[in-house]
Amino acid sequence: MTVQQSIRPEAPRGTGEVVMSARHVAKHYGAVKALKGVNFDIHRGQVTTLFGENGAGKSTLMKILAGIVTPTSGQILLDGEPVTFNGANDALAQGISIIHQELALAPNLNVRDNIFMGREIRTRRGVDFAEEERVTRALMEELEEEIDPLTPVEELRLGQQQIVEIARALQAKSRILIMDEPTSALSASEVEVLFKVINDLTAKGVSIVYISHHLEEALEVTDHAVVLRDGEMTAYAPRNEIDLEWIVRNMVGEGFDLGTPPDSKMGEPSLIVEDLCVPDPSGHGLVVDHMSLSVRAGEIVCIYGLMGAGRTEMMECAAGRLRAKSGAVKLHGRDISHMSIAERIEAGLVLVPEDRQRDGLVQTMTVGQNLSLSSIGAFTRGLFTSRKDERKVIDDSIREVTVKTDGGGAMIGSLSGGNQQKVVIGKMLATRPEVILLDEPSRGIDIGAKAEVFKLLARTAQDRGLAVLYSTSEVGECLSIAHRIIVMNRGRIAAEFDHTATKEQIMAASGEAVHH
Amino acid sequence: MADVTNSKPGSGGMGLNIGKILLEGRAFFALVAIIAVFSILSPVYFSIGNFLIMSSHVAIFGLLAIGMLLVILNGGIDLSVGSTLGLAGVVAGYLMQGVEIPAAGVVLYPPVWAVVVLTICLGAFVGLINGVLIAFFNVPAFVATLGMLYVARGVALLMTNGLTYNNLGGAEALGNTGFDWLGFNRIAGVPIGVIVLALVALTVGLVLARTAFGRWLYASGGNERAAELSGVPTRSVKISVYVLSGICAAIAGLVLSSQLTSAGPTAGTTYELTAIAAVVIGGAALTGGRGNVRGTMLGAFVIGFLSDGLVIIGVSAYWQTVFTGAVIVLAVLLNSLQYGRARR
Numbered sequence: 038m039t040v041q042q043s044i045r046p047e048a049p050r051g052t053g054e055v056v057m058s059a060r061h062v063a064k065h066y067g068a069v070k071a072l073k074g075v076n077f078d079i080h081r082g083q084v085t086t087l088f089g090e091n092g093a094g095k096s097t098l099m100k101i102l103a104g105i106v107t108p109t110s111g112q113i114l115l116d117g118e119p120v121t122f123n124g125a126n127d128a129l130a131q132g133i134s135i136i137h138q139e140l141a142l143a144p145n146l147n148v149r150d151n152i153f154m155g156r157e158i159r160t161r162r163g164v165d166f167a168e169e170e171r172v173t174r175a176l177m178e179e180l181e182e183e184i185d186p187l188t189p190v191e192e193l194r195l196g197q198q199q200i201v202e203i204a205r206a207l208q209a210k211s212r213i214l215i216m217d218e219p220t221s222a223l224s225a226s227e228v229e230v231l232f233k234v235i236n237d238l239t240a241k242g243v244s245i246v247y248i249s250h251h252l253e254e255a256l257e258v259t260d261h262a263v264v265l266r267d268g269e270m271t272a273y274a275p276r277n278e279i280d281l282e283w284i285v286r287n288m289v290g291e292g293f294d295l296g297t298p299p300d301s302k303m304g305e306p307s308l309i310v311e312d313l314c315v316p317d318p319s320g321h322g323l324v325v326d327h328m329s330l331s332v333r334a335g336e337i338v339c340i341y342g343l344m345g346a347g348r349t350e351m352m353e354c355a356a357g358r359l360r361a362k363s364g365a366v367k368l369h370g371r372d373i374s375h376m377s378i379a380e381r382i383e384a385g386l387v388l389v390p391e392d393r394q395r396d397g398l399v400q401t402m403t404v405g406q407n408l409s410l411s412s413i414g415a416f417t418r419g420l421f422t423s424r425k426d427e428r429k430v431i432d433d434s435i436r437e438v439t440v441k442t443d444g445g446g447a448m449i450g451s452l453s454g455g456n457q458q459k460v461v462i463g464k465m466l467a468t469r470p471e472v473i474l475l476d477e478p479s480r481g482i483d484i485g486a487k488a489e490v491f492k493l494l495a496r497t498a499q500d501r502g503l504a505v506l507y508s509t510s511e512v513g514e515c516l517s518i519a520h521r522i523i524v525m526n527r528g529r530i531a532a533e534f535d536h537t538a539t540k541e542q543i544m545a546a547s548g549e550a551v552h553h
Numbered sequence: 554m555a556d557v558t559n560s561k562p563g564s565g566g567m568g569l570n571i572g573k574i575l576l577e578g579r580a581f582f583a584l585v586a587i588i589a590v591f592s593i594l595s596p597v598y599f600s601i602g603n604f605l606i607m608s609s610h611v612a613i614f615g616l617l618a619i620g621m622l623l624v625i626l627n628g629g630i631d632l633s634v635g636s637t638l639g640l641a642g643v644v645a646g647y648l649m650q651g652v653e654i655p656a657a658g659v660v661l662y663p664p665v666w667a668v669v670v671l672t673i674c675l676g677a678f679v680g681l682i683n684g685v686l687i688a689f690f691n692v693p694a695f696v697a698t699l700g701m702l703y704v705a706r707g708v709a710l711l712m713t714n715g716l717t718y719n720n721l722g723g724a725e726a727l728g729n730t731g732f733d734w735l736g737f738n739r740i741a742g743v744p745i746g747v748i749v750l751a752l753v754a755l756t757v758g759l760v761l762a763r764t765a766f767g768r769w770l771y772a773s774g775g776n777e778r779a780a781e782l783s784g785v786p787t788r789s790v791k792i793s794v795y796v797l798s799g800i801c802a803a804i805a806g807l808v809l810s811s812q813l814t815s816a817g818p819t820a821g822t823t824y825e826l827t828a829i830a831a832v833v834i835g836g837a838a839l840t841g842g843r844g845n846v847r848g849t850m851l852g853a854f855v856i857g858f859l860s861d862g863l864v865i866i867g868v869s870a871y872w873q874t875v876f877t878g879a880v881i882v883l884a885v886l887l888n889s890l891q892y893g894r895a896r897r
Contacts, residue, residue, distance in 0.1 A: 358782065382784040396782055401775035401842030410772055411783040413765040421763045464783060 455486025680799025
């Protein structure tokens with residue numbers, strides 16, 4: 038079935054007629070309040086951008102607009118009438134489509150089949166592939182992309198896949214199009230084409246909800262700005278009343294103290310990364326491009342960078358999960374590049390991975406078993422583990438990282454995100470490491486837990502002389518406990534600051550504020 | 554601040570607690586129910602003698618199921634155990650018949666202990682091939698062990714040309730008597746096969762609960778990526794479970810051929826499925842990370858006591874198959890009830 042929405046091409050941009058609005062929209066996941074009452078309007082033929090840091094509630098809000106998530110309370114008005122969507126297909130039928138940040142394409146199918154997936158052009162004799170191919174070609178022309186409709190999607194670059202996803206939404210002739218970070222994988226010229234497409238669409242009366250971390254880039258296309266922070270809408274204003282500084286101020290906020298660099302006694306460099314190169318999984322180029330850095334004992338270093346800057350790959354390579362193409366990782370001057378993950382942990386280098394659920398926790402085990410997983414050797418006596426000694430390891434860890442649990446017997450899934458993160462950190466600290474790498478340690482945890490995690494890191498660096506290297510994509514977290522800030526951009530170190538740097542300096546260096 | 558989010562839905566009320574106890578101890582209650590029902594239906598069912606005979610049948614499946622449990626805890630599957638059992642029996646039979654060495658012109662009759670050791674080594678070797686294929690060459694466990702199912706069975710058939718070794722008794726003069734000890738003798742009235750099962754179960758239970766290896770196994774079955782990043786040698790764990798499964802299958806093969814005093818190349822066909830059923834009835838999750846020896850033993854006894862009970866009361870063998878199938882599906886249904894609640 039093809040969804041044919043009548044688009045009025047005569048509707049000029051800037052009519053300002055409200056097509057969709059959110060009224061007191063809130064979403065709670067158990068005790069976690071992802072969204073706490075948001076109000077804003079989407080105007081016909083205009084671009085509304087959602088600004089906010091990770092975990093501010095942008096994705097939740099966007100999923101509510103697209104019918105994927107049902108709000109706990111509040112209303113969505115479509116053309117002034119309250120609506121409830123029965124899933125994403127229902128929203129699509131009403132002319133709302135979404136382009137996800139994680140692409141929702143079938144890699145084994147070709148471009149044409151992906152674009153028409155679920156809404157094939159059917160005739161009495163089956164699918165009209167010729168017509169589908171013609172439409173696909175026309176769409177690709179419009180997007181100025183030389184992609185053959187019969188190419189399998191898995192053979193395309195990530196940026197091209199993004200284009201296919203956009204073409205798919207265009208084909209659906211939606212009147213409201215939600216774009217979640219559509220430019221994160223695009224090159225500068227592709228971004229220009231996308232903006233042209235956005236301008237064409239709005240001229241035809243399509244409304245766009247846009248989400249991007251590239252602030253200045255988003256300012257270029259947007260007509261309205263909605264800023265979220267910790268699930269709350271902190272500001273809503275038309276484009277002509279705002280500037281970059283206004284957005285950053287509302288996004289980051291002031292007031293919540295994530296700590297200051299601890300006054301630790303710095304020793305010799307514990308971790309040295311020399312000229313490290315990590316190949317891109319697709320085989321083209323490098324995700325980490327000749328990177329060198331060092332972290333001294335007792336020092337806390339922050340790596341700031343956008344998604345895809347190579348932070349995760351650098352850390353996974355240092356921890357032994359990924360193989361380096363060239364370069365060396367040294368611990369106290371000793372080359373550990375050839376070691377396995379287990380050997381590196383033994384040597385004193387540990388990683389707290391970015392994705393807690395996928396890489397950090399064993400969901401089938403208890404809090405205690407998760408905490409003691411990396412230090413089983415420490416409580417094994419001969420052949421068997423000692424219950425008493427394990428108890429002690431667990432109790433010490435729970436106390437050190439202040440996990441709120443009753444002795445560690447509960448299943449790990451019963452803890453909140455913040456406490457789960459503390460368990461992952463506690464598990465690694467229990468091995469008595471000398472260097473700890475933390476990939477986005479604040480991801481998906483609330484601001485209070487965030488502050489506790491940072492305090493814990495600052496204390497451990499100071500007391501134990503631990504070398505801490507953490508990464509973040511939230512600029513507010515750079516200017517907290519870190520002694521030094523390294524900004525990464527496309528696999529390279531773009532700049533290095535001490536803790537007196539400003540948010541604007543850091544953002545500018547990351548390529549966030551200036552895209553072109 | 555929202556910290557300990559309680560994901561348990563209101564667990565108040567006695568009714569719910571009884572339901573929970575029934576759910577968690579389901580394999581035990583099923584066994585009790587089976588014994589009760591057949592004791593009423595047949596006067597000969599409820600006796601020590603009958604229980605011991607049934608237990609010696611259970612020993613075969615039980616040994617396979619323990620090996621299977623280890624593999625399933627790791628998130629894998631071992632379809633080759635039935636064939637490995639058959640191959641182990643045939644190799645033991647072959648060794649008992651004497652190994653002819655043409656160059657020296659002599660026939661070697663290895664003593665029974667050597668036969669046992671060599672057969673167990675064979676089981677370990679079969680498991681090693683499975684493990685290496687799966688851990689190093691990333692062949693899916695289902696496919697690798699399916700292949701091994703055919704290969705091991707084929708080798709067993711080739712070795713005997715499809716025939717059965719009938720005389721495994723050995724001879725006094727050759728110094729290789731005693732093979733039937735495993736299958737026929739009793740210690741304090743308990744068949745040796747049952748004692749072997751108990752020893753293996755206790756050892757594996759202890760390994761799972763109290764050693765680093767046991768913890769590694771649960772961790773890598775629960776989340777292999779997280780286990781690897783925590784320093785667990787996930788590859789060696791994976792290979793080890795297939796080796797252990799092969800060893801268990803070889804022991805089962807020895808017990809079976811000793812019980813029958815013959816070794817046929819088709820022995821153990823489809824036993825892998827019974828072993829999987831026992832593990833699943835015992836509450837283990839096929840996705841890995843959950844399960845224990847106690848449950849698996851209960852599962853094996855449920856299957857064994859059910860099918861022997863049906864034989865005793867004279868129900869057709871075809872009905873046994875139907876009943877066993879129904880029990881398996883019911884068990885999986887209850888498993889998903891127990892583990893499904895936690896997920897959103």
